[in-house]
Amino acid sequence: MNTELTEETERPIFPFTAIVGQEEMKLALLLNVIDPKIGGVMIMGDRGTGKSTTVRALVDLLPEIQVVADDPFNSDPWDPELMSLEVRKLVQQKKLPVISTKISMVDLPLGATEDRVCGTIDIEKALTEGVKAFEPGLLAKANRGILYVDEVNLLDDHLVDVLLDAAASGWNTVEREGISISHPARFILIGSGNPEEGELRPQLLDRFGMHAQVGTVKDAELRVKIVEQRASFDQDPKAFREAYKISQDNLREQIKQAIERxxxxxxxxxxxxxxxxxxxxxxxxxxxxxxxxxxxxxxxxxxxxxxxxxxxxxxxxxxxxxxxxxxxxxxxxxxxxxxxxxxxxxxxxxxxxxxxx
Missing domain, CATH: 1.10.8.80 (Magnesium chelatase subunit I, C-Terminal domain)
Structure with missing residues (x-):
């Protein structure tokens, strides 16, 4: 039912199991879904090698998680380490509406500001009304999900530092004018880039759990197959996705069982x-x-x-x-x-x- 809804209301996603080659990249992504504590993956390779397509195809395979309803941080209803402070108060009062939702993937645009990433505090409202008015950023939305940064090697070093610190600690703290607000920010950080446009600093690169290299496919037959698949998908996305439904379902179940095991x-x-x-x-x-x-x-x-x-x-x-x-x-x-x-x-x-x- 969820898959049909996605197809009707959003841009169709290329099936993960239809992606030919690039086994190293696909394996690194799957292992990070099974154990997010691996620490994310950096994917480096030539332009046009399917890096973004593969990462976005992962969305279809992500399992559902239980979250606190109407909570902007996707708080876990049972794990205090994955709860916002407001949810912790609700736990004490035993007022926790719980819903199931698909793990989300958040794209971080290259031009994003620190406020957009971390969130902002409305100082005027805080001073006049005495409340901590916090506008959540992308890190809040990505909690318990995936944060994807395309061309991460072109991202401002300061923002990369912020992302990696949040990914390592599992928390994001915003401080403005003596007011401090923290919220959980546990996410799988996926970065991709082209090495010709520059490498990440070694101390930043080291913070990614895994590093996958992707190259242009050299085999002529394989290249033809990739081109034909892309043409078929562009011509009729729904029929193409239907052809891979069984393999997608099987892999989805395999991931679910692996997480439990x-x-x-x-x-x-x-x-x-x-x-x-x-x-x-x-x-x-x-x-x-x-x-x-x-x-x-x-x-x-x-x-x-x-x-x-x-x-x-x-x-x-x-x-x-x-x-x-x-x-x-x-x-x-x-x-x-x-x-x-x-x-x-x-x-x-x-x-x-x-x-x-």
Whole structure:
């Protein structure tokens, strides 16, 4: 019913399962939906490689969540960490109207101001009426959802800092003239960009959980298939989406089950030690690389309907988790992940030849 409503009232969305190639990008996005604590994903690649199309296609697959009705922050009815202060007061009074809604995706435009992103406080109303008049921004709307920034490498560094701080802490605080207001801001941050237009500063890049690289498809047959699919979708979006309905439903159910399975997934101590050895031997600063790799490996196992992480799981995701954390010459492009795979092979004694994709 929701899907029909979307098709009738909004611009049709290209089906996620119809996207050909770019498996690395698709996997990174799915794993972040399964475990938002992975910390988001940065997608870098050439123009016209389907970065925005793939991210927006993810909307169709997002599960429903329960939120407090009429709350601008999508507060969780049961988790205090995901509640606004007003909702916490309602909890004490036991007046919580709850509704189900689809996880939302919020687009952050390049020209957005800090007030638009963080929200504003009406100082005049606060002083004259003695109330904290807060106008929520995009961070409030994105709470418990996805915040997508296209061309993130062209975004003002100050705004990127604000986004990453909110994503890391889970809270957004707005202060004006001695008045301070905080609200939950837990979201999956997805950024995309073209490396030709400039890279993010290393200290900002490191804050993204995963880094996916996308390239232009070289295979002629595959290129023809992509062009034909796009033409079919543009000609009759409804019929095209209907053709992929079963695969979309199956993937949606797979994601839902993976989210439920995730708390039960285990990763053996010796595998965790090997992950940390790889990070140490690659001179990865801090422990963020270790943490993200562990989380992503567990999310992949959950997606694969398993409750035990295998070395193959780690091999699949470790280039995405570490390639942007390696120290490198400023003139070099980000390591393709081959160095990470070589180190994995040394530490695990596990061949990578059959797993390159």
């Amino acid at each position: 995730l708390p039960n997934v285990k990763i053996d101590h010796d595998l965790r030690v090997n992950i940390s050895r790889i990070c140490a031997e690659l001179n990865v600063d801090g422990l963020r690389g270790d943490i993200v790799t562990n989380r992503a490996a567990k999310a992949l196992a959950a997606l694969g309907n398993r409750e035990q992480v295998t070395p193959k799981d780690i091999l699949t995701i470790i280039p995405l988790c570490l390639r942007h954390r390696l120290r490198k010459d400023p003139l070099e492009s980000i390591d393709s992940g081959l160095l990470v795979k070589e180190k994995f092979s040394q530490v695990f004694g596990y061949t990578t030849k059959t797993n390159n994709s």
